[in-house]
Amino acid sequence: MFVFISSCSHAEKKKNVSVVSISHSTLERVEPPNWFVGLRNTSLQLLVKDDNIGTSKPSISYVGVSIDKVNKAKSNNYLFIDLKIDKSTKSGKFDIIFTFKDGTKKTHTYELKSREKLAEDYIGFNSTDAIYLITPDRFSNAIESNDVNTKLKDTSLDRSDGYKRHGGDLQGIINHVDYISDLGFTAIWPTPVLINDMPKGSYHGYAMTDFYKVDPRFGNLSDYKKLADKLSEKGMKLIMDQVANHCGLEHWWMKDLPFSDWVNNQKNYEENIQNWNWKTNINSNHRRTTNQDTYASEIDRKGNNEGWFVAGMPDLNQRNPFMAKYIIQNSIWWIETLGLGGIRQDTYPYSDKEFMANWAGAIMKEYPNFSIVGEEWSYNPLLVGYWQQGANNKDGYASNLKSTMDFPMQKSIIDGINEEESWEKGLVKLYEGLANDFHYATPKDIMIFLDNHDKSRLYTEVKEDATKAKMALSYILMLPRIPQVYYGTEILMNDTAKPGDHGLIRTDFPGGFKGDKINAFTGLGLTDDQKSMQNFVSKVLNYRKNSEAIQDGKTIHFAPFKGTYFLFRIKGNETVVHILNKNEQPITIDLNRFTEVGLEGKTLKNVISGESFVWANEIKLTQKGSIILTTK
Incomplete structure (x- = not known):
């Protein structure tokens, strides 16, 4: 809609002074969608996306906010605006006016919000916590009306297919926070719930197509906040699963990339975009040891850091300073918006390692008591230890990362518990695995686990032996670590029919879906072994919750x-x-x-x-x- 400024006098009109038209239509995108006053870092970079917005000149009139620099992109449909926000700036709304060469204007109303708590009050997960990992689509379906969204590309809903959507949602988690709390857990880590508008496999959440939007099949931002608030009321923490390495191929910016280096191997993608498919060459070798290897070739380093994760997940180029800023600000926005108690960062060593140090550093500088855990899927403790802050790395690398995931100890425990050749042999694997703690800067800040959304379930790994499952689980709960337990481990869920199959690993939690004959939330239909395991987990965790030792x-x-x-x-x-x-x-x-x-x-x-x-x-x-x- 166009309106005309009516303050011009009749005399001014006689002098042929033009009447300026101002569009009040909403711009296509301004991200972050809002920001916060009182942050330590007083700079903010806005990504603005709209037709030919790059040909306009933005202006702002708001006390304490000034434009430091306007950055044009290769695409005229973008502007990146650097703002300065004084520490004394008050919360409120203001207009950003974009003036074009022909005199037309567009406006966007932007909001600076007050912070809900001080930076020091963002307390991250630590060794006092026990974390419950959930695949939301497979946990509990509270709102069946949002199971299918015909506006999105993936409209599948088939609980018999492990790779299609099943309908679990955020409200389903909210409804069962008490169950999780009663078991003795103090934090919840849901796998990503941001929108994945992908044609298939959209349920898992790791191919995001908008970094600021909750997938409507899980709910909305209000539901996400409700979960955070419910956990806070129970004295529990919400950990957000984030992905800095890649996005989904259907991400909105892939149709109009702002720069020629916004994603890695972009030229290859743009030259083959018409024929791009799930098997296209993505120039990846993913040799993660190149991050530490003093002998690594440059081509191998590039293959790890710049190769796409898969053809359906474009690799983000964090060496582009605008992309780097975008990712850092996105993380801070979610911390403030949800009051997070931590971030789990996916595929940590695949990204540019200097950027990852800057990303983690920016967050920890803003929130000194916060926690971040990075996924380094390696069974070599030398590699895992490299990423933890305080590591004495030969190359001088300082990660700013508080926690890493303990894949080496996970393997030692599973192998050791299963070992039957002699009395001591298996237990020695546990003993010597823990003896590697001398290599870690702070062992108690490392996250230990036995299974997760990518690895075969504990009960399957121990050959469906409930006693062995209890031995392994009790051990991780006693270690100087932060323990993470996958949903359903407490009732011996398994993927024995096809070990390692992601669809089975992410099986529906019984009782979370309409018509389930077994309900693990109430105990209905559970076997004696399942009830015993559930009771065992509850007793150990609830003791651990109050044990300083x-x-x-x-x-x-x-x-x-x-x-x-x-x-x-x-x-x-x-x-x-x-x-x-x-x-x-x-x-x-x-x-x-x-x-x-x-x-x-x-x-x-x-x-x-x-x-x-x-x-x-x-x-x-x-x-x-x-x-x-x-x-x-």
């Missing part, structure tokens, strides 16, 4: 002996003893070996059974499994 205590472990492995966590007057026993027959262990721990004559309680035990000369272990004892 487990959360922040000294760790002592003793080399495996006679098919047993003893680990101790100690702080103040609290000592927690974790015993793994692989013996099928009863065995008696001499406790004099553990004299240095100082438990002689003390009464300890079994966390699971509640039975008391006086620490004296020996302990008789009557069955295979795990035991957790505490002096508390």
Whole structure:
């Protein structure tokens, strides 16, 4: 709609002064969609997208806000506006006026919001927490009316197909926060819920087509905020799964890229765009060791950092300063908007590592008590340790990243628990895996897990042996780590029919969907083993929630002996003893070996059974499994 300024006098009109037309139509995009006053970093870069907006001149009249620089892009449909926001600037709305050469104007009303809490009050996840990982599409479907959206490319809905949408949503998670809290978890990490307007596989969330929009099949921004608020009310934290490395091929900017280097291998893409498909050459080798390898060739480094993850996920070029700024601001916007308790960053070593250090550094500078965990899918502790802040790296690299994911220890635990060749051999794998902690800057800040949305489920990995599952899970919950547990692990969900199949790994949670005959939320239809596991998880986690020894205590472990492995966590007057026993027959262990721990004559309680035990000369272990004892 066009309106005319009516303040011109009749006399001015007689002088042939032109009447300026102003469009009040909304611009196609201005991102971030709003910002916040009171941030430490007083700069803001707006991405503006609209037809020929690059030929306009923007102006702002608002106290405390000034335009520092206007940056044109290769495409005339973009402007990048650098703003300065004084620390004294008040929250409020103001117009950005875009004046074109022909005198026409367009306006956009922008808002600076007040912050809901101080930067120091954004407390990230840490070793006091236990994290529940959820694939939202497969957890609980509370609102069936949003299952299919005909305006989006993927309209599939088929619960019998592991690679199509099943209908889970944000409200489904909200409805079951109490269940998760009662189990003893203190944080929730949902896999991405931002829109994936992709023609297939849209359920998993990692091919985002808009970094500021919630997928309507999951709900909307209000629902996302409701989840964050519900968790906050329970004293729990929301961790957001973010992706800085890539987007979905159907992302809105792929139809009109602002610069010639907005994505990696862009020339290849643009030259083949008409024939681009899921098998197109994407110039990728993903040799992640090139980030650390002093002998790595340049072509191998580029193959890892610049190659596309897959042909359907364009690789973002973080060396472009506007892209870099866009990603950093997007993360900060979500932290402020949702009051996040952490970020999990996908495919961490695939991105430009200098950018990742700057990204993490910008966030941690703004929120000094925040937490970020990066995914480094490697079983080599040298590689995992490289990414953690404080690592003594030979190349001097400082990541600013508080936490990494402990794939090496995960493998050691699974392999060790499954080992049957001898009493000690398997348990030694656990013992020596933990002994690698000397390499990590801060072991207790590392995230340990046994299964997740990409890896085969724990129950499948341990050959559907419930005792082994309890042994493995209790061990990670006792370690100097931040534990993460995948939804359904507490009821022995499995992918045994086809181990490693993503559709099965991400199976629907029973009871989360209309018509389910089994309901794990209420216990209806669960087997005895499933109920036992659920009860076991609840007892251990709820004890851990209040145990300073487990959360922040000294760790002592003793080399495996006679098919047993003893680990101790100690702080103040609290000592927690974790015993793994692989013996099928009863065995008696001499406790004099553990004299240095100082438990002689003390009464300890079994966390699971509640039975008391006086620490004296020996302990008789009557069955295979795990035991957790505490002096508390």
